Amino acid sequence: MRRNHFITVALSLMTMAFLYLPLIGVAVFSVNSARRGLVWKGFTLDWYYKLFENEWILEAAWNTLVLALVSTVIATILGTILAIGMDRFPWGKRTNGFLDIILHIPVVIPDIILAAALVVAFGLLRMVSSLFEPGLVNMIIGHITFQLAFVALVVRSRLVAIGREVEEAARDLFASNWYLLRKVMLPLLMPGIIAGGMLAFTLSLDDFVISFFTAGPESQTLPLFIFAAVRRGVTPQIHALSTLVMLITVVLVVLTERFTRSKEKE
Amino acid sequence: MNQNHQTQTNQGLTAKHVCKAFGKVKALDDVTLDVKPGEFFTLLGPSGCGKTTLLRIIAGLELADAGQILTGGKDITGLPAIKRPVNTVFQSYALFPHLTIYENVAFGLRSRKFPEAEIKKRVGRRIEMLDLQEMADRHPHQLSGGQKQRVALARALVNEPDVLLLDEPMSALDARLRAQVQEDLRRLQRKLGRTFILVTHDQAEALVCSDRLAVMRSGRVIQIGTPEQVYDNPRDSFVAKFLGAANLIPSKRVPGGVETELGFLALDKEPPWEEGTVAIRPEWIRIGDEKPERNGIRARVSEIVYRGTNFDLWLEPGHLRVRTSSYKRVEAGREVWLELAPQELVILEDDHV
Amino acid sequence: MSNPLLSWYGELTTRNRLLKRGSLLLMPGMLWLILFLVLPGFVLVVVSFATRGAYGQLEWTFTVENYQRLAGFSLFGWTSDYLLILWRSVVVAFVTTLVSVVLSYPLCFFIAGRSERSRYMWLTLVIIPFWTNMVIRAYAWFLILAPEMPIAKLAAFLGFIPAGSPLYPNAFAVYLGMVSMFLPFVTLPLYASVERIDWALVEAAQDLYASPIRVFTQAVLPQTMPGLSVGIILTFVPAMGMFVVPDLLGGAKYMLVGNLIQQQFGSSRDWPFGAAISMGLMVLTMIGLHIYRRKGKEIEYV
Numbered sequence: 001m002r003r004n005h006f007i008t009v010a011l012s013l014m015t016m017a018f019l020y021l022p023l024i025g026v027a028v029f030s031v032n033s034a035r036r037g038l039v040w041k042g043f044t045l046d047w048y049y050k051l052f053e054n055e056w057i058l059e060a061a062w063n064t065l066v067l068a069l070v071s072t073v074i075a076t077i078l079g080t081i082l083a084i085g086m087d088r089f090p091w092g093k094r095t096n097g098f099l100d101i102i103l104h105i106p107v108v109i110p111d112i113i114l115a116a117a118l119v120v121a122f123g124l125l126r127m128v129s130s131l132f133e134p135g136l137v138n139m140i141i142g143h144i145t146f147q148l149a150f151v152a153l154v155v156r157s158r159l160v161a162i163g164r165e166v167e168e169a170a171r172d173l174f175a176s177n178w179y180l181l182r183k184v185m186l187p188l189l190m191p192g193i194i195a196g197g198m199l200a201f202t203l204s205l206d207d208f209v210i211s212f213f214t215a216g217p218e219s220q221t222l223p224l225f226i227f228a229a230v231r232r233g234v235t236p237q238i239h240a241l242s243t244l245v246m247l248i249t250v251v252l253v254v255l256t257e258r259f260t261r262s263k264e265k266e
Numbered sequence: 267m268n269q270n271h272q273t274q275t276n277q278g279l280t281a282k283h284v285c286k287a288f289g290k291v292k293a294l295d296d297v298t299l300d301v302k303p304g305e306f307f308t309l310l311g312p313s314g315c316g317k318t319t320l321l322r323i324i325a326g327l328e329l330a331d332a333g334q335i336l337t338g339g340k341d342i343t344g345l346p347a348i349k350r351p352v353n354t355v356f357q358s359y360a361l362f363p364h365l366t367i368y369e370n371v372a373f374g375l376r377s378r379k380f381p382e383a384e385i386k387k388r389v390g391r392r393i394e395m396l397d398l399q400e401m402a403d404r405h406p407h408q409l410s411g412g413q414k415q416r417v418a419l420a421r422a423l424v425n426e427p428d429v430l431l432l433d434e435p436m437s438a439l440d441a442r443l444r445a446q447v448q449e450d451l452r453r454l455q456r457k458l459g460r461t462f463i464l465v466t467h468d469q470a471e472a473l474v475c476s477d478r479l480a481v482m483r484s485g486r487v488i489q490i491g492t493p494e495q496v497y498d499n500p501r502d503s504f505v506a507k508f509l510g511a512a513n514l515i516p517s518k519r520v521p522g523g524v525e526t527e528l529g530f531l532a533l534d535k536e537p538p539w540e541e542g543t544v545a546i547r548p549e550w551i552r553i554g555d556e557k558p559e560r561n562g563i564r565a566r567v568s569e570i571v572y573r574g575t576n577f578d579l580w581l582e583p584g585h586l587r588v589r590t591s592s593y594k595r596v597e598a599g600r601e602v603w604l605e606l607a608p609q610e611l612v613i614l615e616d617d618h619v
Numbered sequence: 620m621s622n623p624l625l626s627w628y629g630e631l632t633t634r635n636r637l638l639k640r641g642s643l644l645l646m647p648g649m650l651w652l653i654l655f656l657v658l659p660g661f662v663l664v665v666v667s668f669a670t671r672g673a674y675g676q677l678e679w680t681f682t683v684e685n686y687q688r689l690a691g692f693s694l695f696g697w698t699s700d701y702l703l704i705l706w707r708s709v710v711v712a713f714v715t716t717l718v719s720v721v722l723s724y725p726l727c728f729f730i731a732g733r734s735e736r737s738r739y740m741w742l743t744l745v746i747i748p749f750w751t752n753m754v755i756r757a758y759a760w761f762l763i764l765a766p767e768m769p770i771a772k773l774a775a776f777l778g779f780i781p782a783g784s785p786l787y788p789n790a791f792a793v794y795l796g797m798v799s800m801f802l803p804f805v806t807l808p809l810y811a812s813v814e815r816i817d818w819a820l821v822e823a824a825q826d827l828y829a830s831p832i833r834v835f836t837q838a839v840l841p842q843t844m845p846g847l848s849v850g851i852i853l854t855f856v857p858a859m860g861m862f863v864v865p866d867l868l869g870g871a872k873y874m875l876v877g878n879l880i881q882q883q884f885g886s887s888r889d890w891p892f893g894a895a896i897s898m899g900l901m902v903l904t905m906i907g908l909h910i911y912r913r914k915g916k917e918i919e920y921v
Contacts, residue, residue, distance in 0.1 A: 012728075015722045037767060119890070121662050124662060144655075173377060206751075230758050
């Protein structure tokens, strides 16, 4: 442990305040009983109760969850298989370079470009199939596309960390392909797969741009709902909704941290 | 299952003309050696000499470009690792981190679908033999380096392999523990009477453990023999220097001996070369105040290094190292007589490669 | 005379058989990425040369008009409007990244200086905003800068803004929002490097150079370069394309290229021009990353 200069401490605390002040502000006003404006009128949880009566919000929450779950499951499966395919086979330098570039595209281009490309591509695909009308299916496809790359990168780094000696040891101890996969590779890879899946899930919840570009009238998600609502003006109900989403994020982050830390200890 | 497995498995191993190249680098260049049943055989050499590659080829983790591997007279060259009667202790031990020690040891039997009762019996025996009873339910990350190494040994030995391969198994241990483990390993091998092949770059380890050893360099086997044979009669200057310390003296052949910068040295045998090297171990040089009968050299002590069990004296001319345990008040700067007895001088054949 | 068989991770097989199995595993994921990432990218390039029909539909008459328009040439002469927006986006992304880096260093040192338990707490506190949806975080600033809140009142009192008006939309609000949005993107990867700093080197530098700036550039910066690079890329790239923050906090007064693109795909329904702007954004991002990589290498060798 090193001692910090008091300027470092002061600056850090100010930075943290800068990060949290707005969020705390939202949370505070979410329990303010004033219907309009930002004057404190007393404590209430009414705005939270009202959230659960608002069908629009319930539907948006449901859509958000479906979008995140479906895209995460598909992206995690595809990404894991892709990572194994990339790491465990004697590809030449060129193939590896090509795969690497494709995998890193979603990291080094602004997401709005991917969104624009998807809008255009879906627009053309719509001539072939009505599946590509703006809506949940398109959003799921969009989310999988960037999640997939991140999952593959996470799982691949886990594969590299496992190394080849453990696999060779299993062979040396008479393990067949199937036995090796079931008893050694999958258990060892599981932390990476779960970490990749969690990352994919949070990426989906965190996304706004891709959803915004590919959503249809029937497929509101919570971020889209909040964005639309803000432009009509701030209301206590939106404070409450935002606070709720923040709380869910906090829970997810803490759970993820717990999980990764317990795995690290092993 | 097979009660007489124990007696059957006492097999040797033969490598015939094994070659292996990685791209343009020749990792193994026509390696032939014969390990006898029940022998503790060591492949010794610096890193990159091909010893690990040879071990991996024997294990089936690498395929030779050419040549044959036989165990007990049976050709196993074309068999995959899972069909070979050979098991390995890996350099990093490669224990399965998600399995307990018991499950680690049982892995090889379970993957071959042995009945659980038989597994319990066999695993129990090995765990007891290597003193791991108290750790059976722990995971590898809870173990010390020495304990991990014993688990790796148990995990390989439980399969009753014809040949046990050990890939630098002590390199992860600290120096003090290593000396202890080397002796333990030697004792274990004697007790089991099983064929062990050890790969190491540590000459002390090779001397302690082996019945016989092969010194390798640049993909070739330079010399095979018992530790004493190789130490006493190194074939060339590489072996002389790699195994122990040696004074190498450039020489020119003359009648009855060689001419060197130290003067004339008489030899028992005639060297096969015109110009070459003769060697003498530092502890074979005798030091005295009177001129010896043969091969006496007048030299001046330039430096004295205390090594606990002995002293190393550096002498000029020739930058000779002399190792002596009894220290007769020699000071730096003093002139002494050295005796490089003809029977102690080894004629090296450096141009055999 | 090489053996057609090889031992791969201890499995005896041939290269062809392995590559066949590998291709099978690559297929689903790669097919997906090619279908929904690479091909749409090419389509976007093609569309950027297409023409907008009278009703917003695509017409396949190829032209460079969209790019001319982006460069400011139109029927009515030359204007700098679009180029200004592009330039502003670069400046905003650069400043955002710079401020985030400057604020992240002390924060990382602060966290690294805590005891192990509280270190995790502080880290978690940085991770939470990192994962909170950016719409909510932009919205939070929207609230904090409202006319009823102390900050706006103070600004009004000092005469920066008329009394009773909010502190948005303007450049200041955009910068506030952007920095708070991306700060954790620098802090988290940077912390991973700061945690691993070899303090002996820093102390040696303190002995030898004494000046804090030299100590930083000679001992701290090179050691934290890996994390810093990740942070800079993670910030600069999305900052270039950001449109939520400028939309909520900048309005029409402080548009960025993200808003411009969104407009073309939204209300204006001019896909070809939107595609052309996207290409412009992509090129600018690549140039930015390229310059950083060259400069970054120089720094490492200083």
